[in-house]
Amino acid sequence: xxxxxxxxxxxxxxxxxxxxxxxxxxxxxxxxxxxxxxxxxxxxxxxxxxxxxxxxxxxxxxxxxxxxxxxxxxxxxxxxxxxxxxxxxxxxxxxxxxxxxxxxxxxxxxxxxxxxxxxxxxxxxxxxxxxxxxxxxxxxxxxxxxxxxxxxxxxxxxxxxxxxxxxxxxxxxxxxxxxxxxxxxxxxxxxxxxxxxxxxxxxxxxxxxxxxxxxxxxxxxxxxxxxxxxxxxxxxxxxxxxxxxxxxxxxxx
Amino acid sequence: xxxxxxxxxxxxxxxxxxxxxxxxxxxxxxxxxxxxxxxxxxxxxxxxxxxxxxxx
Numbered sequence: 599x600x601x602x603x604x605x606x607x608x609x610x611x612x613x614x615x616x617x618x619x620x621x622x623x624x625x626x627x628x629x630x631x632x633x634x635x636x637x638x639x640x641x642x643x644x645x646x647x648x649x650x651x652x653x654x655x656x657x658x659x660x661x662x663x664x665x666x667x668x669x670x671x672x673x674x675x676x677x678x679x680x681x682x683x684x685x686x687x688x689x690x691x692x693x694x695x696x697x698x699x700x701x702x703x704x705x706x707x708x709x710x711x712x713x714x715x716x717x718x719x720x721x722x723x724x725x726x727x728x729x730x731x732x733x734x735x736x737x738x739x740x741x742x743x744x745x746x747x748x749x750x751x752x753x754x755x756x757x758x759x760x761x762x763x764x765x766x767x768x769x770x771x772x773x774x775x776x777x778x779x780x781x782x783x784x785x786x787x788x789x790x791x792x793x794x795x796x797x798x799x800x801x802x803x804x805x806x807x808x809x810x811x812x813x814x815x816x817x818x819x820x821x822x823x824x825x826x827x828x829x830x831x832x833x834x835x836x837x838x839x840x841x842x843x844x845x846x847x848x849x850x851x
Numbered sequence: 852x853x854x855x856x857x858x859x860x861x862x863x864x865x866x867x868x869x870x871x872x873x874x875x876x877x878x879x880x881x882x883x884x885x886x887x888x889x890x891x892x893x894x895x896x897x898x899x900x901x902x903x904x905x906x907x
Contacts, residue, residue, distance in 0.1 A: 655855045662866040702873060709869045713862040720858050818870070825877040832884035839891045839898055 604761065613689050615831045622824045629821040634813035643807035650804070659717040661807050664792070665815040667710035670738060671773055673703030676747075678770040681763035685714060691827070693759035694834075696766060697749050698826035702819060704742035717756035722786055731787035734772060741769045784809060 614753070638659065650657035670828055677699045683692030715725045726732065752758035780789040791800045798805055853861075 655859050658859045659862045662862055666866070701876070705869050705873050709866055710863050716858045716862045716865070720853075720855055766858070822873055822877055825881060829877065829880045829884050832881070832888055835898060836884060836887045836891065839888075839896050842898070843894070843896045 613691055615691060618691055619828060619831060620819055622828055626821065626824055629817060629824070631823045633818040633821050636810060636817055640807060640811035640814045643810055647803050647807050653721060656717060656720050657804060659713055660804065661811045663710060663713040663717055664808060665812040666706050666713060667735070668812060669815050669819050670703060670710050670735070671742065671776060672816070673699050673706060673823075674738065674742075674766075674770065676823070677703065678767050678773075681766040684759050684763040693755065693763070694827050694830045695823070696759075696762065697755075698830045699823055700742055700745045700749065702822050702826065704739060705817070706815075707735065707739040707742060710743055711739060728784050729785040729787055730783040731776065734776045734779050738772055738776060739845035741772065745769075747851070755837075821844075 628665075644658055649655050677696045680692045680696035680699070683689040684696065699705040714735075718727075719725050745765060748762050748765065749758050752761070777790075779785060780787055792798045792805070792808065802810070
């Protein structure tokens, strides 16, 4: 057996929900502690670093706004990879992953929208404008809500899986639009200042708290996602056991 | 017109509400599902894959 097929076998071992439950039980407490520690350091840095010479205190909104916005896009990317897993490899956990991620993604998107609004009012003088960046993120929020609604509307997880996987992949076109909207169109929203080809243009005073908060949000996302996936596996087990109980009760009668 | 500090406070308060809500949702949902599973198992219902003697 070569190394490649061994790696594939290890990966497909993870596809077994029972094994996933066992492994995730080991990993979850560490992830939870790590996200709490990172969040504590991030919050400390967010409030101890200096304010901006133009924006004053409001620059601190960036430390929650920007990580939330990054996570809203990363969560959708995780869902798109899961959708591929459902459609191409029929990975049994792929649909569980996509379904568990949707409410978390919607929450981070809402957080990005609201904190952006709270930042826009003092700095731009308006809560909201329909520019390309804000509109495309709002569309992302609506897509999350649509996917949650679709999953809830269908009783059979197997049927909902395919439909929502196709919808997720179609909607993925929005992610590059969000990312590059500030370059392609003239927006009130500023262009990227961290994730750019020529390196960050943001002052290190602001970069550090931002990066630590981004790391905290990322670890927190994976903690929540893994926990939500466990819940989803249990939910499906309960459903199938209830169905089985009903079937055997019918047979006895 | 709110002071700048009020906007900062509102942002962090909203973030706290959203994140705490997510954590609480995941914890409560997990607890309820595990309770349902336990009740079903106590009623003697097993998943088909468990029939072979697998415990969980």
